[in-house]
Amino acid sequence: PDISKMDAREAMSVVVTNSAISFAWHPFHMVKTLVQVGHEPLAVYEGRSLPFFRHPVRRYPSAFSYVGHIRRQDGVFGLYRGLMPRLLENAIGSLVNDYVLHKIRPEKNREEGLDVSTMPIRDFVMFKLKDCAERMVARSVGIIASHPFYVMGLRAIVQFIGRETMYDGMLPAIREIWCQEGIAGFFSGLIPRLTYELSAFCIAHAISSFIEFLVAKYEDSEEEKEKEKQDHQFQMHFFANFVGTFIAYPCQLAATLMAVNNCGLQATQPPAMPVFIGWIDCLSYLRAHNMMRQGGSIFVRSAT
Secondary structure (H helix, E strand, O other): OOHHHHHHHHHHHHHHHHHHHHHHHHHHHHHHHHHHOOOOOOOOEEEEOOOOOOOEEEEEOOHHHHHHHHHHHHOHHHHHOOHHHHHHHHHHHHHHHHHHHHHHOOOOOOOOOOOHHHOOHHHHHHHHHHHHHHHHHHHHHHHHHHHHHHHHHHHHHHHHHHOOOOOOOHHHHHHHHHHHHOHHHHHOOHHHHHHHHHHHHHHHHHHHHHHHHHHHHHOOOHHHHHHHHHHHHHHHHHHHHHHHHHHHHHHHHHHHHHHHOOOOOHHHOOOOOOOOOOHHHHHHHHHHOOOOOOOOOOOOEEOO
């Protein structure tokens, strides 16, 4: 079979799957973005802490209530502000990532037939470091290529707060950014986004590699090895990704804020949001105001 055609078919399948997930999740992505920039239109209520403590706490309504608020304001279509740039961001980022990775590493499924249980730890570490470096390069190029759509998507969402329309549609958004900020505007927030994505990936890759090595070294039999691989691979990657994204989250928050900061929208300039000199200044502001986790959870949210 034609390998290049198989690769293209597989890449398109991934794009279609990711687009479907993005479409379904987009209302909650919109809520997360609005919470990250500090928009809280719903009243705080008195709730309870975890069942074992049961003391009163002040909470913001969950993402489902927030979604209901947006729907009441703008209707169902309002829940999909910024969807097209987001779909293009995901598609371009995924395709460019796969293309660059294929060019860096032409051989497919390089780990097939690799016996980790008999591998010296030094060789295993070097193999994983090389794999991580190659994936980071591919991921970085994909993020840079897709970042203009990331910026347009976030700004289209944030204009919900001030009821503006300047970022409605791809062409008006491109014209607005080009005229007001030049080409640099399309890459607002790129550095903190790269920092977040690569930091989270490295942490997740290190954790999953460590667990993989332990499982391979201490399994009792080949049959148990295969069973363990099938039973725990998903849980291992889920746990590793959760830890990575949790640790690196402040950089994701800074990336969102820097992508929209002082872009002409009401919610992105004083007094709603200070004008940041750079993303380090943004992180310093978030740390000083105890906002490093703002928007980190959209379903259970304590009011501080």
